[in-house]
Amino acid sequence: MNKFGLILMAVVMGAGVQAGESDERMERSRELSQQLQQQLGAKLMAAMKAEGPVHAIDVCHLEAPLIGEQVSTAGEVDVRRTALRYRNPANAPTEQQIAVMEQFAAQLQDAPSQIPETMIKLDNGEQHYMRAIVMQPQCAACHGGSVQEPVLRAIADKYPNDQATGFEVGDLRGAFLVKWMSEE
């Protein structure tokens, strides 16, 4: 392969990914993350437009786990989201996931246009894919630095220990988590 080809390959594979890991399961994991992102994003934005952010909080609360389940396959793969500073305690990360996301945050600072991703192998043989979720302008109504009072109240009602405001566009907001139950 010529030099250009090598550089291109490195760019396509993204930060934190080694050549041997760029296999079918990695590709499938990317697709599953994208499905969750697109389907939840579409529901959320439709709800925001129709009835505003206070109502859209209910939609996110109900739909996020549902869509996660729909995209998952029972017994094979579990698709969800996590974050360093999370809103729903059900999305709390493990120690290992915290370490990965801390690295993602550093990678994003160095190279904001590359979305960090990685596949980690657990001691029990399971493989867990993680992909950074980056804060976007349309997330600010519920995760930004100046969330409006009624929205803050609705969030506090449902999530009394919410940690997921104060983000700026481009920050690491969290990560998709695609858990493969079996060894390959």
Ligand code: HEC
């Ligand atoms: C209408 C308000 C609203 C908007 C807009 C919104 N979110 Fe959220 N977000 C929530 C709520 C509510 C939860 C908790 C969902 C649950 O109960 O599982 C959440 C949870 C999350 C989580 C899971 C981790 C956690 O904190 O529990 C991530 C990651 C996330 N949001 C990212 C985003 C991103 C990225 C955007 C923009 C593309 C966005 N959100 C837009 C309300 C919102």
